[in-house]
Amino acid sequence: MATRPMTDKDAANEAFRQEVRQFLADHFPPELKGKGNPMAGVESDLRETEAQKRWRAAMGSKGWGTPTWPAAYGGGGLSRGQAAILNEELARAGAYNPIGGMGVMMFGPTLLEYGNEQQKQEHIPPICRGEIRWCQGYSEPNAGSDLANLQTTAEDKGDHYLVNGQKTWTSGGQWADKCFCLVRTDRSDKHKGISFLLIDMKAPGVEVRPIRMISGLSPFCETFFTDVKVPKENLVGREGEGWTIGKRLLQHERTNLSGGGSMARMMGPRLSDLAKKYRETDADGALADKVLRDRIADFEIRWGAFLLTARRATEESKAQGGVSEISSVLKKLGTKLGQERAELTIEIMGLQGLGWEGEGFSDAELSGVRAWLFGKATTIYGGSTEIQSNIIAKRVLGMLDHQ
């Protein structure tokens, strides 16, 4: 291909790339090279080293952890092109983005769309700086797939709401500072009686109990609200608008669950590399077990098609603006494939891949077991696979229920 002359835009991009490189040279602590973001997971407590803290502060003050959010609220204010350059340079330097969690993935984008000016000024900048951890108060014991059946009430007391009820599956609830919560402000209408309320997890009357899961971990909690006073200004949107706002947030959640966030974290080495390490190969380096080889290829082809689908959805949403109902398709496909991958991983390793704790197992083997079990939640949370199928059929394909 012929070399294109450099345009003004190219020159500006090049200047920005140099700015990022200089920033990384000045601020990225070399000892963190190749490390992951301690804030990205919901599975672990946030205990930062000094270097991690410095790196978070440096990125936070630039707003580059949330590169495309408006600079007026502490975001980077970058174009998508600049954000892509930033990501490339971070990857080149082996640096992680230290700003993450539910505030970045779900709550922030939703508040930017539905919050009032005062709420954006108050809540967005601490998310951009990675100073505040948010958790999600959606599910209840009797409101799982039927989320709109939620019963936690917020009673209007004039200058404040009085909140009573129980939430469950509160991811990272034991470490969160604040909770974005769906509450009932009106008993007479199932959907229009729901409101979107922000609750301080340190407020009197909030109690959190971690739930021990089949993986042995406790990433989820039960959260109890007993006469918790919540200021009126913490209502996002109008009373009764909670279902609309809450569903929008779920689209952001699904996009993250399928594509970038948790799926990527569950991915280890390629299955074929793992198989070549744990299983015999023949003279030309191919897997000797041809049935297993076929099943790995079968999986890798579908996984490749899924990654291409995630990329295509990103390109299309760029062209059309914002997340869409396609997020349901991605969530459904990505979580199913992720589970299939975890099962294949164990099969490849044999009993060595089922170690629970103690000697005789590598760290990767032990964490793989926990990831396999934790991964069973992915087709349940964020709207189960069955709920995603309902959404696809009704909203995307226009297949309506019995009339």
Add this chain to the structure above:
Amino acid sequence: MAVLSEEQEMLRNMAREWVANESPVAKFRAVRAGGEPRAYDPAAYATMAQMGWTGVIIPEAFGGYDFGWLSAGMIVEELGKTVTASPLVATTLAAAAIVLGGSDEQKARWLPQLASGAVIGTLAIDEGPHHNPRTLATTVAGGALTGTKAFVHEAHDATLFVVAAADGLYLVEGAEGTVDVATRHLADMRSHAQVTFSGAAAQKLEHGGDDLLDKVLDRARILTACEMLGMAQQVFDTTLGYLKQRVQFNQVLSSFQALQHRMADLFGDLAMMRSAVEGGLQALDSGVMVPQAAALAKAEANRVLHTISREGVQLHGGIGMTDEYDIGFYLKRARVLEASWGTTSFLKDRFATLSGY
């Protein structure tokens, strides 16, 4: 759908409009009723050539438009939607072989005529009912090619054959006495033939490297997958439309959750197939990881079209079993294309080998 340039969008819309207005499935029924072994309408192909579709991947210097593979693939996808019969795919692949492996003389001799639609070309590779390009008995001695090729697509009107011999690819012109075309009727009612070359004059394609055949086959896999994508999309849309209007138990079928979830599953499969096929076209245009992308594209096309064509008949119920209804055409064509240029097991084996396991 991939994000398209303005030029590509125009081309796609033109193809979509022409296929919908000028080449509905009824046209294929008429071709079938005519019973000609060529199994397409030459007037329709002449129109395609006039619209420039035969020259999409041919360089401008040789009478083409050089629009790239994504453009070619979008046209073929549209044609697949109405099972439009034509030698466009076969001719495009013959042209691709010459673009990749031809000398300047060979390009100047053939590409302008392929681009204009004056010459119909096709690939003659496999020698049995299974795609097996590693074992070829066809030989060339003193410029004369001898061998038998099985189930050659669109051979009846082809005057240019791109033939695989044990030592490479050759151009052979159809000629009485040395090239014999014997019709093989397959379930899809399209043009298939056993072609016997008996000392036919052959010119080698000397350029394009030792893996020229693989490169041509990668293009065959991806372009065939495009036709399959159009078919899968159409079967899905037709089935969805049917479920929305067919009433049983006083309810439209689309209101039953068992059927809703099956359609949601197929919708996800179709999304993956589209991504894989468009990814293959984009790989051809960028030249990155083409062999893997081609194996992935056709493996996904095989998997998903197989499922959708089977489910399409089932979800239509009894009417899907009738010849009067179109859905059966897609089922029969699907199986022919699944077996062409690599079954799923062939493609998985190739993908694993290319990936080093």
